[in-house]
Amino acid sequence: MRHMSHYEKIQHVINQLNGAYAPNTLRSYYADAKSFVDWCEQRKTKPFPLVSDTVRGFIEHMQLDYSYSTIRRRLSALRRLNGLLGFEDQTFTEDVYLAIRKLKRAKCLEQRQAVGINEDLLVKMIEAQPDTLVGKRNRLLLSLGYDFLARRSELVAIRNEDLTFTQDGALKGIIRRSKTDQYGNGRLVFGSERSAKLLRKWLKLKPKEIQPVFCAINHGRCLDRAICDRQVNEIIKQGLVRVKRYPRPNDLEVSGHSLRVGAAQDLLTKGHDIAAIMRAGGWSEPSTVSRYLRFAEHNIWK
Structure with a gap:
């Protein structure tokens, strides 16, 4: 995988998960990872392996437009893919923990519920x-x-x-x-x-x-x-x-x-x-x- 782009590496890993996870879960993994890689490339930052400063910055970036549940889902997907790519997780730090705590206090924790059709x-x-x-x-x-x-x-x-x-x-x-x-x-x-x-x-x-x-x-x-x-x-x-x-x-x-x-x-x-x-x-x-x-x-x- 040495000469693959980050997108190709992610797709390669996700292809290996076919059959073990629901198709919607795999599509979500790829979409979440692509969003992160796009953000990193705009800032000329290496996306993987995940490091504390990069993840903290991504959380703060997403806070403007996304709900708490969406951001937590994306963080979970990135940590999963980071491990599947063979990297050690370096994001369980105080910086990332505090970014999540701030996000939790700033955002309404309740997901927007679709209106019921009775x-x-x-x-x-x-x-x-x-x-x-x-x-x-x-x-x-x-x-x-x-x-x-x-x-x-x-x-x-x-x-x-x-x-x-x-x-x-x-x-x-x-x-x-x-x-x-x-x-x-x-x-x-x-x-x-x-x-x-x-x-x-x-x-x-x-x-x-x-x-x-x-x-x-x-x-x-x-x-x-x-x-x-x-x-x-x-x-x-x-x-x-x-x-x-x-x-x-x-x-x-x-x-x-x-x-x-x-x-x-x-x-x-x-x-x-x-x-x-x-x-x-x-x-x-x-x-x-x-x-x-x-x-x-x-x-x-x-």
Whole structure:
């Protein structure tokens, strides 16, 4: 690796991690490292091995534009890559520790939470979809995203064999792999009668040989590949904009997490405890779910 650029060395190390980490984690590693290398090159500073002064300066630089959680994530990624490149970590110093402490006091520690899309708004978004091939696919995506409390990556990975109609007219599914289930143990999920009806309509239109449920569509034809997870964000935002004459959040306040947040909030107001909500959404930490539920309109005095 002697004659490689810093970018090539980073990519080489990340390629060795394929299969051991989720693809999104590896993309995040590369993006975080690239940001650091770009900053170092602008200042004619050697990025690796990591040294205390350089890392402290990078933390202070990021403080202007990034949240505390983003900066901590980037620092963690850089330390991991530094070790994989064969270097000793020289950043556990008082200078770096104090920079993090100052950052922690200066920044709000709470992550910005996507606004939840609750069931009443969800129904309006589904109804507002156009009566086209894309619109019918998107109706199902919105409905299942809410019912399954699914992450973007989980939604786009769903295949025909993962869904089963139940005798009571609803739907049962399996999420085979997720952010908190990297080894593919899977989790059982359930869908509403609304989702079951939308799925039946969609399966009549989508060719049987195409396995991804949420397949890409081009010029009115279904393609034999799934949409990318970033497209889920766009579908949610566009679906929100289509809703007229109904109270709704700004499209900038929602994300691919909004269906998941809204469903968790609705489960709380319906009386389900946090253990049931965690199981439904595949959460491993109660603290994560608690952040989702902070703004649930759940008046315990009524």
